[in-house]
Amino acid sequence: MSVDAGQEMRRGSGKGRSAAMLVVMVVAVTLLIWAGVHNARERRLKMQEMTAAQASKAAMSMPEANAGAASGGGMAPKLEGKVAPGFSLVDLDGKKVSLAELKGKPVLVNFWATWCAPCKLEMPWFEEFHKKYEGQGLVILGLAADDAGKKAIGDTAYKLGVTYPVLLTDDKVTEAYGGIDYLPESFYVDRGGKVLIETAGMSDGQGGKDQIEANIKKLIAEGQ
Amino acid sequence: MKGLVLMMVAGLALPVGAQFDQPVRGRQYVAYVAESQTVAAGKKVELELRFHVNEGFHVNSHVPASELQIPTGLALERVEGVKVGEASYPAGKAYKVGDDTLNVYTDDFMVTVPVTATAGEHAVDGELKYQACDRAACYPPKTLKVKVLFTAK
Numbered sequence: 001m002s003v004d005a006g007q008e009m010r011r012g013s014g015k016g017r018s019a020a021m022l023v024v025m026v027v028a029v030t031l032l033i034w035a036g037v038h039n040a041r042e043r044r045l046k047m048q049e050m051t052a053a054q055a056s057k058a059a060m061s062m063p064e065a066n067a068g069a070a071s072g073g074g075m076a077p078k079l080e081g082k083v084a085p086g087f088s089l090v091d092l093d094g095k096k097v098s099l100a101e102l103k104g105k106p107v108l109v110n111f112w113a114t115w116c117a118p119c120k121l122e123m124p125w126f127e128e129f130h131k132k133y134e135g136q137g138l139v140i141l142g143l144a145a146d147d148a149g150k151k152a153i154g155d156t157a158y159k160l161g162v163t164y165p166v167l168l169t170d171d172k173v174t175e176a177y178g179g180i181d182y183l184p185e186s187f188y189v190d191r192g193g194k195v196l197i198e199t200a201g202m203s204d205g206q207g208g209k210d211q212i213e214a215n216i217k218k219l220i221a222e223g224q
Numbered sequence: 225m226k227g228l229v230l231m232m233v234a235g236l237a238l239p240v241g242a243q244f245d246q247p248v249r250g251r252q253y254v255a256y257v258a259e260s261q262t263v264a265a266g267k268k269v270e271l272e273l274r275f276h277v278n279e280g281f282h283v284n285s286h287v288p289a290s291e292l293q294i295p296t297g298l299a300l301e302r303v304e305g306v307k308v309g310e311a312s313y314p315a316g317k318a319y320k321v322g323d324d325t326l327n328v329y330t331d332d333f334m335v336t337v338p339v340t341a342t343a344g345e346h347a348v349d350g351e352l353k354y355q356a357c358d359r360a361a362c363y364p365p366k367t368l369k370v371k372v373l374f375t376a377k
Contacts, residue, residue, distance in 0.1 A: 114292040115284075115355060116362040117321035145364075152292060181250075183362045201360035 077198040078178035084109070084189040085176035089143070089167040092154045097141065097165055099189070106219040107139045107189040111169070111180050113146040114156045118202050119184040123160045125209045129216050130164040136220050140164040143173065145180050188215055191223040253281045253356035253363060256370040257332075265343035265376035268309070273298070273335045273372060275352065282328035283354040285316025289327040293355070294365050298335050300350035300372065308348065309338030341376035348372040 079085075084107075088098040099107065110126060112119035123142065130140045144153045144166060157166045174180040177187065188197040197215050202208050255276045263269040277283055284293045300308045313335055316327035335352075352368040 113362070115294050115365075117324050117326060117357065118359075118361055120324065121322040148292060156292065181364060183364075203360065 077195075079187060079195040080198045082195055083193055084187060084195050085173070087169075087173045087176070089169055089173065091165045091167050092150060092157070095165075097167055099141075099193075102139055103193050104191050105137045105139050106191055106216075106222065107141060108216065108219065109141050109143060109177075109187040109189060111143045111145045111174070111177065111183060111185045113144060113183050114148040114152055115146070116183040120156070120160055122184060122202050122208065122212065123157075123162055125212055127160070127162050127164065129213060133216055133220060138216060138220060142166040143169040145169055145174050145183065186212075186215075188219040190219060196222055250366065252366060252368055253278050254283060254352065254354055254366075254368055256352065256368060258371075258373065261374040263339070263341065263374060263376050265341060268338055268340045270336045271339050271372060271374060273337060273370070274332060275329075275335065275368075276332050277330050277356070279331075281356045281358050282319055282326075282330045283356045285327045285329055286313035287316070287327065289318075289325055293326065294353075296329060296352065296354040298337070298350060298352050298370075300337060300348050303346065303348050305342040305344065306346050306348055307340040312336045337372075339374075341374070343376050345375050346373070348374075 084099060086099050088096060088100075090096055099109075108126070110119075110123075112123065114120075126140050126142070130138065142157065142162060142164060146153055148156075150168060153166065153168065177185070182200045184200075184202055186197075186199045187195050188199075190196045196219055199215070203211065255278070257274040257276050259272075259274065261271060263271065283296050286295050286297060288295050296313070298311045298313075300311075302308070314329070314333050316329055319326045319328045319330075339348075348371070350370045350372060352370060353365060354368070355365040356363050
């Protein structure tokens with residue numbers, strides 16, 4: 001073998017080693033990427049499983065769940081003792097109703113929605129109390145926290161026999177009343193414009209109805 | 225080359241949280257129970273998506289008893305390599321509140337979605353819209369983000 005041929009062979013085998021190294025590196029990098037993607041996927045699944053388990057656990061320890069909060073239990077009152085946020089809204093007939101104009105009267109502000117079955121359970125009770133205590137100055141306002149539209153809201157109120165004013169509310173008012181992330185919610189506003197009692201949720205049956213009437217009596221007696 | 229490998233290894237070592245979507249704001253009453261699924265590639269198959277309604281709560285079924293109730297519905301986004309069909313929902317249970325009888329899901333419920341996917345791993349984003357109540361109250365409509373992960377072979 002000549003010297004040139006030997007050098008050529010060495011150069012050739014050097015090139016071969018480089019190509020082999022490159023192949024090894026490409027395979028290694030591909031493996032690393034695959035492992036990373038696979039790991040991320042597994043971790044994502046685990047994370048979703050953990051989130052599901054945590055959500056389930058959190059629900060079991062949620063204080064408001066099934067609270068039957070007609071007397072204000074369940075969620076902590078946000079506005080009791082504070083001045084009730086003012087609003088000026090229109091009723092289903094387009095008539096403007098302002099809370100400020102009702103100062104001096106006991107006012108029950110009830111947030112409800114067409115899709116809220118517990119709300120619709122207590123609304124006929126409110127109607128009964130509206131008739132019973134109207135002579136003592138009680139005003140009941142039903143604020144529909146709902147996207148169902150005026151017609152659906154009106155039809156629902158009519159079906160439930162509601163004759164007290166039903167107002168079409170907006171996000172500004174619900175935000176002012178603490179977000180209303182729980183329906184029904186009621187605010188018993190005294191003659192001075194302060195929230196005397198705040199309730200969230202309801203208890204079905206006579207207990208719930210009696211509690212509402214007790215709250216109304218307390219509201220009427222306040223500041224007389 | 226060494227530098228490239230090191231950069232890739234460093235990339236894989238990112239904290240887990242950095243790879244996930246931000247948590248949805250607000251409390252949820254339904255959870256998506258993610259399960260790894262393997263299906264046949266290139267064929268129309270059913271993906272099963274399991275949801276868990278928190279204890280003590282119910283959500284309206286896909287076909288609630290009243291048009292005023294907000295139905296539970298799943299929408300999956302389009303993704304390359306996956307053809308998604310119309311979801312099928314289970315029948316709800318009757319649930320009485322006063323004089324109203326609602327049609328609801330409680331505990332676990334399964335939504336099936338027909339898909340035809342190319343071979344490989346797939347991730348399909350989606351949203352479950354629902355409205356939950358318990359015995360005492362109802363909660364505003366919610367949207368639960370889901371990520372459906374499956375492998376087609």
